Amino acid sequence: MPTIVVGFRLGHAVTSRQVTVLVTETGVLHRAHGVCGQPPKLDPPKLPPRYLHPDLAWMKGEHMLTSPISALRDHHTTAMKKGYTEVLIAPACVRLDLEEHPMPPKENPHDARPHPELTEAFIGTAPDTAQPLGAAVDEFRAALGLPVRQKNVIWRARRAPVPPRIEAMLRTLARGSAIESPERLAVGWRVTPQAVTLRIGRTAEPLDRPAVLELQAALTAWLRLTQPPTS
Numbered sequence: 001m002p003t004i005v006v007g008f009r010l011g012h013a014v015t016s017r018q019v020t021v022l023v024t025e026t027g028v029l030h031r032a033h034g035v036c037g038q039p040p041k042l043d044p045p046k047l048p049p050r051y052l053h054p055d056l057a058w059m060k061g062e063h064m065l066t067s068p069i070s071a072l073r074d075h076h077t078t079a080m081k082k083g084y085t086e087v088l089i090a091p092a093c094v095r096l097d098l099e100e101h102p103m104p105p106k107e108n109p110h111d112a113r114p115h116p117e118l119t120e121a122f123i124g125t126a127p128d129t130a131q132p133l134g135a136a137v138d139e140f141r142a143a144l145g146l147p148v149r150q151k152n153v154i155w156r157a158r159r160a161p162v163p164p165r166i167e168a169m170l171r172t173l174a175r176g177s178a179i180e181s182p183e184r185l186a187v188g189w190r191v192t193p194q195a196v197t198l199r200i201g202r203t204a205e206p207l208d209r210p211a212v213l214e215l216q217a218a219l220t221a222w223l224r225l226t227q228p229p230t231s
Helices: 066-081 116-125 133-143 164-174 209-225
Strands: 003-012 017-024 029-035 086-096 187-191 196-200 203-207
Touching: 003 066, 003 116, 003 133, 017 066, 017 116, 029 066, 029 116, 066 133, 086 116, 086 133, 203 209
Parallel strands: none
Antiparallel strands: 003 017, 003 086, 017 029, 187 196, 196 203
């Protein structure tokens, strides 16, 4: 029965060492490391925490692969920081013509046996395609029918709700009507869909958009500065 895995292989150019890490569709993490050209050392397989501790409250509802995928990312980051910057096998999702060892009983997790054939099959099957780990993880999740984050999503800011008074003024301007200060004031203003005008007596001066934005900022600052205490 085929096994779907996601993993990578990195090398350390100075020490001539390599590390291969992969996660299987059951959530088991395998790690092999050693000197290039020599048989690798296999760490004991790491079983998914959700499988070992399904009763933990903080894990309820968490998918079996959440922690293993996070651990795979951590291994990649740690290896790169330690100088394993040579990409021997780029992150890849691979379908292996090999059946994975069954997981041991939850009561005996140390009975999990290393699976060298799994690592060897991954090394021999992984494509020579450069891609980031995130892309390989997305392919892995898609191959297993799991949700995948959307790509090329353009973020747009959500418009804040408009206060009722401003909403009413907006409708007035949309109808082509003007909003203006009371005529009894010696200094006043007039707002139309086309312009903002300040007046002193019978003299009026229109403002361009940059001037209106600057005036709005100044008025907002003043209102905040002079806002009465709420207590």
